[in-house]
Amino acid sequence: MRLLISAIALMASLSFCVSSKAAEQPVVDQDIALVTTTGKIAGSLQLPSSAGKLPVVLIIAGSGPTDRDGNSAPLKGKNNSLKMLAESMGQAGIASVRFDKRGIGASASAATSEADLRFETYVQDAAAWLKMLKADKRFSDVAILGHSEGSLIAMLAAQQEPVKALISLAGPAKNAADLLRQQLQGKLPPPLAAKNEEILAALQAGKTYTEVPAELKSLYRDSVQPYLVSWFRYTPEKEIGKLTCAILLVQGDKDVQVDVAQLSALKQARPDASTLLVHEMNHVLKIINGDMAQQMASYGDPALPLAPELALKLNGFLREKLK
Incomplete structure (x- = not known):
């Protein structure tokens, strides 16, 4: 999530099953683009080689400057988590599309100013991708997968353009403002904690806040507040109940950005959803069995493989639900 990365920096400054047989030929990336105004x-x-139509999954990255491969510009190195995920799908005979959000990477030219950006902008883009994939004669069923903040984007886009299946991968259940409260709890000195609550309350009420302390500017600068207002309108555990497609909820128990309680809350909101809790998987979908130093190093280590259980069971779910 956008705020999760920013908040980590702020705190520092403050004190299912298928065969594992690989495809006969490597599946490689092809360029694809969505034209917008x-x-x-x-x-x-x-696009795996096939004599007929293939199911396809639209993959939506998490918040902030996170690119199509799951890498974030402010962080050192690359983890390539979403690229690895797409490759694992390809080896299972499932096509996928992942993209740089507008303003990020090769989509920089599609950017609007930060002050003009709204959460709905990302939702509309995802819905447009879904519409394009549905019209593409190479594909059969269409599914959507959202990682972290992308989970909520996926839920909202699927309400506009229904899909066969949705995967929430490390997706929060609670409102982003409440998650930020939880993340910062006990991390700010009392006066700053009180000011933080004032700001969050105003933004949740749909109002911007003018007197932001310098220490909180990275989170609540004037140009980002309209985006936060638009984001805080949506609560994932409410939005997921509006969907009628098959759903898989996935979480790792070593995720320090989205805790396991979020998985439980989403499951409570959609009791019919399938769930997958991957032991020792962290937020970037890698297996971590060490300390926080190893945790942080994994965010920039492309040699660290995707959690094997994730690939196996996720592809199994897709093969079962998609035709």
Whole structure:
């Protein structure tokens, strides 16, 4: 989530089953783009060789400057988590599309100013991708997968463009403002904690806040507040109940950004959803069995493989639900 990365920096400054047989030939990225009124949104298509139509999954990255591969510009190195996920799908005979959000990477030209950006902008883009994939004669069933903040985007886009299945991967259940409260609890000195609550309350009420302390500017600068207001309107555990497609909820128990309680809350909101809790998997979908130093190093280590259980069971779910 956008705020999760920012908040980590702020705190520092403050004190299912299928065969594992690989495809006969490597599945490689092909360029694909979504044309919008403000420019092209660039993406990568993984298209396994097939004599007929293939199911396809739209993959939506998490918040902030996170690109199609799951890498974030402010962090050192690359983890390539979403690229690895797409490759695992390809080896299972499932096509996928992942993309740089507008303003990020090769989609920089499609950016609007930060002050003009709204959460709904990302939702509309995802819905447009779904519409395009549904019209593409190479594909059969269409599914959507959202990672972290992308989970909520996926839920809202699927309400506009229904899909066969939705996967929430490390997706929060609670409102983003409440998650930020939880994340910062006990991390700020009392006066700053009180001011933080004032700001969050105002934003949740749909109002911007003018007197933001310098220490909180990275989170609540004037240009980002309209985006936060639009984001805080939506609560995932409410939105997931509006969907009628098959759902898989996935979480790792070593995720320090989205805790396991979020999985439980989403499951409570959609009791019919399938769930997968991956032991020792963290937020970037890697297995971590060490300390916080190893946790942080994994965010920039492309040699660290995708959690094997995730790939196996996720592809199994997709093969079962998609035709």
